[in-house]
Amino acid sequence: MRIDVITIFPEYLAPLELSLIGKARRDGLVDLRIHQLRDFTHDRHRTVDDTPLGGGAGMVMKPEPWAEAFAAVLADGRAALGEDASPLVIFPNPAGEPFAQATAQDWSTRPWLVFACGRYEGIDERVYEHLADAGIEVALASLGDYVLNGGEVAVLAITEAVVRLVPGVVGNAASLVEESHSDGLLEYPLYTRPAAWTGPDGTVREVPEVLLSGNHARIAAWRAEQSLARTAERRPDLISCREGAQQHGAGDAP
Numbered sequence: 001m002r003i004d005v006i007t008i009f010p011e012y013l014a015p016l017e018l019s020l021i022g023k024a025r026r027d028g029l030v031d032l033r034i035h036q037l038r039d040f041t042h043d044r045h046r047t048v049d050d051t052p053l054g055g056g057a058g059m060v061m062k063p064e065p066w067a068e069a070f071a072a073v074l075a076d077g078r079a080a081l082g083e084d085a086s087p088l089v090i091f092p093n094p095a096g097e098p099f100a101q102a103t104a105q106d107w108s109t110r111p112w113l114v115f116a117c118g119r120y121e122g123i124d125e126r127v128y129e130h131l132a133d134a135g136i137e138v139a140l141a142s143l144g145d146y147v148l149n150g151g152e153v154a155v156l157a158i159t160e161a162v163v164r165l166v167p168g169v170v171g172n173a174a175s176l177v178e179e180s181h182s183d184g185l186l187e188y189p190l191y192t193r194p195a196a197w198t199g200p201d202g203t204v205r206e207v208p209e210v211l212l213s214g215n216h217a218r219i220a221a222w223r224a225e226q227s228l229a230r231t232a233e234r235r236p237d238l239i240s241c242r243e244g245a246q247q248h249g250a251g252d253a254p
């Protein structure tokens with residue numbers, strides 16, 4: 001998988017050199033490149049923004065640097081992946097579609113992702129139109145109903161959620177199966193040794209006995225029940241989504 005990130009704060013993406021993602025890059029599973037948007041300006045101040053036409057507070061990112069940056073990234077990617085290669089261009093944006101585990105699953109199968117990190121009040125609308133008119137697939141992704149100062153933090157989160165699903169990145173693929181949201185539910189409670197823990201306050205807390213029973217069928221049933229109960233309590237919206245999907249035969253034979 002190739003990933004390009006266009007940003008005015010490349011240093012924000014430094015964490016992508018660490019840990020799992022860093023190892024995936026070193027192992028050649030992910031080819032990740034960071035591009036400084038200001039490198040595609042031509043004035044002394046390397047200007048990327050201007051005041052909003054029609055008035056209003058703040059600044060808007062100018063279309064020219066973005067168009068030049070996309071042209072360069074597309075050319076570079078096609079030189080590496082083939083002239084027919086075409087990326088999914090992702091703009092983190094509070095007005096975007098909610099990014100969820102299903103999105104991460106889908107995007108983890110794509111050969112090429114390009115992330116565009118907006119700042120200020122946002123990016124000139126004509127940039128999105130320019131890409132769409134060029135036949136480039138564009139997605140606006142929201143991490144949640146809150147506003148960040150820029151797309152970089154969202155790119156860190158999305159990249160981690162996506163890349164960890166790329167085959168070979170996580171050592172034990174089985175650990176990806178029983179996670180929160182992997183089956184549309186929240187994960188069951190987890191325990192490890194000691195079976196009886198005496199906390200700092202002297203309280204002894206024991207692990208549910210079923211987990212010590214060695215009866216794998218009972219353990220699986222208990223975990224399924226815990227997942228459902230925990231989801232119903234904390235995220236009832238996920239339950240109704242799941243019931244809706246089941247009523248409409250999602251996953252049934254066509």
Ligand SMILES: Nc1cc(-c2cccs2)n[nH]1
Nearest residue numbers: 092094143144148150151
């Ligand atoms: N979910 C979400 C995305 C964002 C931003 C993306 C780019 C600038 S602000 N805020 N909140």
